Amino acid sequence: xxxLTQPASVSGSPGQSITISCTGTSSDVGAYKYxxxxxxxxxxxxxxxxxxxxxxxxxxxxxxxxxxxGNTASLTISGLQAEDEADYYCTSYSGSxxxxxxxxxxxxVL
Amino acid sequence: xxxxxQSGSELKKPxxxxxxxxxxxxxxxxxxxxxxxRQAPGQGPEWMGWINTNTGNPTYAQGFTGRFxxxxxxxxxxxxxxISSLSTEDTAVYYCARxxxxxxxxPWGQGTxxxxxx
Numbered sequence: 001x002x003x004l005t006q007p008a009s010v011s012g013s014p015g016q017s018i019t020i021s022c023t024g025t026s027s028d029v030g031a032y033k034y035x036x037x038x039x040x041x042x043x044x045x046x047x048x049x050x051x052x053x054x055x056x057x058x059x060x061x062x063x064x065x066x067x068x069x070g071n072t073a074s075l076t077i078s079g080l081q082a083e084d085e086a087d088y089y090c091t092s093y094s095g096s097x098x099x100x101x102x103x104x105x106x107x108x109v110l
Numbered sequence: 111x112x113x114x115x116q117s118g119s120e121l122k123k124p125x126x127x128x129x130x131x132x133x134x135x136x137x138x139x140x141x142x143x144x145x146x147x148r149q150a151p152g153q154g155p156e157w158m159g160w161i162n163t164n165t166g167n168p169t170y171a172q173g174f175t176g177r178f179x180x181x182x183x184x185x186x187x188x189x190x191x192x193i194s195s196l197s198t199e200d201t202a203v204y205y206c207a208r209x210x211x212x213x214x215x216x217p218w219g220q221g222t223x224x225x226x227x228x
Contacts, residue, residue, distance in 0.1 A: 001172065003154070034212055034213050034214075036213070036214050036215070038215070040155075045205055045218040045219065045220055045221050046155060046205075046207075046215070046218055047217075047218070048210075048214065048215060048216040048217075051211060051214040051216075052211070052214070057216065087154075089154060089155060091157070091213070091215075093212065093213045097160075097169050098157075098169070098171060099145075099157045099171075099213050100157065101154055101155050101156060101157055102154070103154055104154040
């Protein structure tokens with residue numbers, strides 16, 4: 001399977017909102033509700049922030065929200081903070097017990 | 111708390127094999143699948159596949175068949191990734207990640223750096 005397409009970089013000032021897109025196909029993002037988002041700080045393991053398109057795990061800030069329309073999922077970070085500077089990856093179930101990652105987005109807080 | 115602890119960094123020569131371990135604690139090991147993810151230097155994560163910890167049945171993603179083996183030792187709550195015939199292209203950080211829901215990875219192990227160099 002091909003990787004899901006994300007913008008290489010997104011930036012914003014503290015307090016602003018930013019949105020990261022994750023574009024797949026009708027065989028992955030468009031077909032299933034199983035889209036997750038992870039962020040990864042340098043030298044650390046990825047951490048789950050959104051699952052099943054729009055659900056937040058316990059302990060994750062409500063500044064993170066997810067949505068989906070057609071073949072594109074989106075992650076919105078509101079009230080941007082310095083600690084949000086990281087790499088962000090989406091994943092989607094793609095059928096036959098397989099999964100695909102996104103290409104990744106580097107978020108910079110200006 | 112739920113935790114995955116992986117084995118330490120490895121330095122291997124081309125052609126050698128490596129075995130990475132992932133020890134789980136804080137939950138019933140056989141109730142959740144285990145995924146393996148590769149992240150090459152400066153690249154994004156790549157899903158390698160997963161193993162059903164209840165049946166031992168592995169599923170390998172495209173590009174990870176043949177030289178890659180997922181295994182379990184349920185007596186010590188540990189999953190293993192073995193890679194044979196290593197090449198420099200296998201240099202990467204390898205992560206295990208629990209399948210907490212359907213293809214939702216939480217938590218992740220801390221990662222194991224495998225360096226292949228002559």
